[in-house]
Amino acid sequence: MKRHGIEITGVSFSIGDFRMENMNLAVPEGEYLVLTGPNGAGKTVLTKLVCGLFSPLSGGISILGRDVTAEPPWKRRVGYVPQDTPLFPNRGVRGNIEFGLEVAGIGKKERRSDAAEIAGKLGIEGLLDRGVDGLSGGERQKVCLARALVLGPDILILDEPVSAIDEDSRSEICAFLKNEHGKTGVTTIHISHNSDETAMLADRVVRMESGKIL
């Protein structure tokens, strides 16, 4: 039997008025799952539970067969691209992309080379020496993606990665994601409200409403 890239088992969680009870979701290894649903459905909460930014009240979460429920986010090896592209303002584009490599203790030469390689794939090598102020929405999003992907994560969580950018950048990023997923086969959860994006990328579409999978 193929192992699961992500397995959420009986997870309950609450924050403010929002409740999630006995959530079960299994994403087979290598699947590109698109999560849809209205605002407030709990999609972002679910991804934050997988990343370890929220802790479930009960239940368990596994990544590639490893129980990560009690693990802190920095040990989970999850590539996370949140909404609104929060790039570190005290670092330039290169500093942002190299951040994870730097904290992992990778040497400067290797960091430079890895950052240049991922930037090249995303077509942002010309931005490497720039600051993050003044980047367009599409450029910011590409830097965010590069920052997450340069670490070679076990799974990828994308929270509306192309929702607030222009059409050209959106197509470009979607094409990149499809190509990259084809090459690496990394298990992905991608939150989206856009049907074209969903049709282009999804192996499977799951809809959430009021903290439940429909």
Add this chain to the structure above:
Amino acid sequence: MKPARHGKKFDVLMWTPLAAYLVMILALLSAMMARITWPAVKTAFSDDALLSAIRLSLETSFLSAFLSVSLAIPAGYALSRSRFPGLAALDTILDLPIVLPPLIIGLAVLIFFSSPFGRWLDRLNGAEGWIIYHPAGIVLVQFLIGAAIATRVVKAGFDNVDERYENVAWTLGANRWQAFAKVAAPLVWPNVAAAAVISWARIFGLFGPVLLVAGTMRGHTEIMPTTIFLEISIGRLEVALVVGAMMVAISMATLLAFKKLGGKGYLW
């Protein structure tokens, strides 16, 4: 390139109150400087006690400001990032050293050190004590007041740093220490510089509580504000004014240096 400026009357209106206030400050400083005489300057600088007071003022105020900021960075972060019942009460306790008259802080320190536990603490270093009527007492009262101000300023900085930056840093493999040191702390640097300025400025001129806790022993616990008090009390107004003018010069130089350190985005 100069930005386009429209509505000069608006600018004039905004600048007028500031200009009036600056005139008031400069008028006071000028009046003070006008009374200073050359013999008074010579008397002041030939007095070893005064030179010792200047040295002790600088040593204690910089040490206290350093200790205040050292406490403010972790304390400001903890207050900014924590949510628990009673946080508002804890936060309000922190405001007390800012709001209370400094003299009350000095009095409280004296009362505390007259208790059995306080006496034991004071005599850890021998029967003579090391806090009350000692330079350490000056640092203690300065720190008690400076730390509250510094923490308030640094906390405001962390409040303005989106927690999502740290969240993202965690998912990129940074543990809490690394996320703090590489992401959150660098973003509050202007606030740390502002905290150093504001706490030092408050500490440097502190008089009442220092007088109560450390006294005014020449060459031992005398600092510049207490020198001014002593000089006035023995009728040497001109010498007191020389010391005051020196405090103005030291304050200007230190504040300008701190502001330079704060760099772009400085909040003061």
